[in-house]
Amino acid sequence: MECRLCLGLAPAETSVSIFGDPHPERLEQRIRTCCQIYVKRGDGLPDTVCLSCKTNLESLISFRKACIRSNETSQLRLNDCLKIKTEEILLEDVIWDDKPSLPTIHQKNCEISSKTFPSESKLVLQKRSHTGEKPFKCDICFKSFIRKYRLLIHLRSHTGEKPYTCNICLKSFSKNSGLWAHKKSHTGIKPYKCDICLKPFSQKHHLVPHLRSHTGEKPYKCQICLKSFTRKCELDIHHKFHTGIKPHKCDICLKSFSQKHHLVMHMRTHTGEKPYKCEICLKSFTHKYRLKTHKKVHTRIKPHKCDICLKSFTSKYYLETHKLLHVEIKPYKCDICLKSFSHQSSLSFHKKIHTGITPHKCNVCLTSFINKYRLVQHKKTHEM
Known part of the structure; x- marks a missing residue:
């Protein structure tokens, strides 16, 4: 059996199932924590690890926990040290002064707001806030x-x-x-x-x-x-x-993005990863906001209503795109045939006609289609 982490081959009796580990910290969670690898059941990738990788993973977990404990201990020691140092300073004031009081602080006034500050630096910052x-x-x-x-x-x-x-x-x-x-x-x-x-x-x-x-x-x-x-x-x-600067580029299709998180979401279209799952129908999504919009389908709540035809929608975005139908505004234009569309998705679908690429094929009659939606509609004719 192939190991998920090192891709080495090992006998079935020495391999450990990622999803069958009885450890309180499940094996897929430990892989995610230490290796930053998202392991999902049924993703088509190997679902076992070899004993060597499991041992290395447990050592890494132990080392990480030891580092966290050491850091917390060091922080406590530092806090105790600072507390002792403060007590020593206060004790010197009591010994060398007849009156046990803190050292006198020379107050400074801001000329603009007449506010009082105990130090020169705070006074300078206050003046900058006025002068800009x-x-x-x-x-x-x-x-x-x-x-x-x-x-x-x-x-x-x-x-x-x-x-x-x-x-x-x-x-x-x-x-x-x-x-x-x-x-x-x-x-x-x-x-x-x-x-x-x-x-x-x-x-x-x-x-x-x-x-x-x-x-x-x-x-x-x-x-x-x-x-x-x-x-x-x-x-x-x-x-x-x-x-117009887009510094984040996809290594697969070379598409560029202005934001790093836009590139992360785009990469999911290549990997097929859908980390956001609906708890009701178990449908998965690549983006969190799409899951949030989908959940409204189960509640049947449509709070956004059109002022003209009173049609309701689950999200404000759908309402705004719907309103374009009433005003007949078509801001999205094809660069090839100059045909205009009211929605960006309609323009993207139209452009596939010019390329002639039909990637979605029916496994029954082998008819090809431009998009997946038309393939699904076509398959219903075979089921009838």
Whole structure:
């Protein structure tokens, strides 16, 4: 039998099933944690590992746990050391001063806001917030910052450095605040709830942009095309479309993307991976938002209604594309025959006509079709 990890051949009696391991930490979970390999039952790949790979995997798990324990112990020792050092400083104040009080701090006043600060550095930062001075500039994108440490954090967006790692799922982050916010997702606690739709959130700053979906507020506007967005991160992503820079390229079809996560989702079209599964009908999806939209089919809730024909839809996207039928706007045009379409998907389907490629073939009568939908409809004629 072939090993999933090293592809070596081993007798069946010495091979271990990935999905039949009685260990509390299931073997597929350990492979995912240590090797970052997503193992799925029935994916057509080998579902066994050899004893050598299993031993190496267990050693790696033990080493990882030992490192985490050592790091936690070192952190506790550091905290104890700092606590002792602080107590020694306070004790010196008691010995050398008749009155046991902390050293006198010279207060400084801001000339603009009359606010008081205990140190020179905090006073300087306060003055910069009034004057708008940003002395620390990024050499790559020329973005400026008030503080030097904010520039250092920003540089990680160019270098890809993510020094903060979750000890549960090994996901990495560029900021410590991002790591702590992520850890709340493992607890499952969501204390912040929307008053309108009762949807819960683990963080308050996630609730704020969600409320804008009810109010329709879009405070972030593009200075080039004046398009508005509910979140600043959406505006930052949109800006990259104007630059035309697409640094992330697919190694298989050479298609380029402006965002790394767009490339990750695109790669699933080549690998066939569908990690998001519906708990009701077990249907799988490549994207999380498609699973979220699909679940509304089971609830039969269609909150988005057309003002003209009163037809309802499960998502706002479907409603917006439907409205184009009423105004007869067809913004998507074919480069070859100049025919226009109201939907991007209709244009993509139309372009296949010019290529003459019919990749979907009926296994009964061997008739070929441009897309899978027409093949499914054709197969029904054989079942009748």
